[in-house]
Amino acid sequence: MNVIDQSGILGIATRLQRLSDRLRKDGLLIYKDHDIDFEPKWFPVIYSLHVKPLLSVVELAHEIGYTHPSTISLLKELEEQNLIRSVKDTADERRRLVQLTHKGSALIERMKPVWEIMITAFTALVDTKNNLMQAIIEVEEQLEKQSFLQRARATADL
Amino acid sequence: MNVIDQSGILGIATRLQRLSDRLRKDGLLIYKDHDIDFEPKWFPVIYSLHVKPLLSVVELAHEIGYTHPSTISLLKELEEQNLIRSVKDTADERRRLVQLTHKGSALIERMKPVWEIMITAFTALVDTKNNLMQAIIEVEEQLEKQSFLQRARATADL
């Protein structure tokens, strides 16, 4: 695992994916330590609904930064867990409005101190010379200015 | 897409995955610009075999930093493209040794100048205040010292 890292174009995503897998697995265990049955991937949805109690599917998708089909499948799982429920928007029949159940709200209260712990641990983890979150944001900004393709074409034209 | 970013524990992987998807898609087009039919995900395998011409499946997997099943599926595709071929190791019948075909080697020569272009473009892209590659390496180092789980437990015990 050395040859590629030097040229480095690929493999970042795989590494980040693994990193995230590890964090998710540990996240699950941290919840377990506190007798909570909760999958880390549900966090964005649950947290969004905690802050904004009534959202449509697409609003929620936008809020958590996923596509709507991904969001729908998360919602399906959360509905099975009785953590959320949904109702038709009477003003716009296409829209399905999602909200926390009582069980969902109660769970959040139990999770809050655990979130504090996770945030502390996570912050320490990424608090290195080059900040991972910042780095991603910066690269996204760079890409917005000019895509990889455009950059390559510009380079080729030199 | 704001609520979550602040607490930020999750979502990094998704963002990196998308980033990588974009790079891969653009990568494909950059090759196309130069009349080359090559999928960016094949790069690690091909490049490794360019540098180390004869490798077993597991050696190769280790070289590119993937699991061996992932590697096998890449090899299957590359074999279909006639870019690589494999032979049994006569000394150890379990091992399958992989190498570039003539077509594979020839393609590499055509790709080399394109790689130069990509490396230049990519380097510019990630050359921001917080270096993405470095950030990932640093977090991996942090995790090696102490896992997320251990950190959370230590935090909880305070």
Next chain:
DNA sequence: TAAATCTACGTAGTTAACTACATAAATGCA
């Protein structure tokens, strides 16, 4: 040297995201 263990490879099935497409309701406009 036979049995137990280890190693290499392969297959099957899972996961968590995605894109593409379909349908129904709402909106805009001629």
Next chain:
DNA sequence: TGCATTTATGTAGTTAACTACGTAGATTTA
């Protein structure tokens, strides 16, 4: 007001990685 367009949701299928498990050959050890 009726048709065209847009928007919201849902479904199906894809992708690129993974883990778990099985088998066959090689190695170690009692």
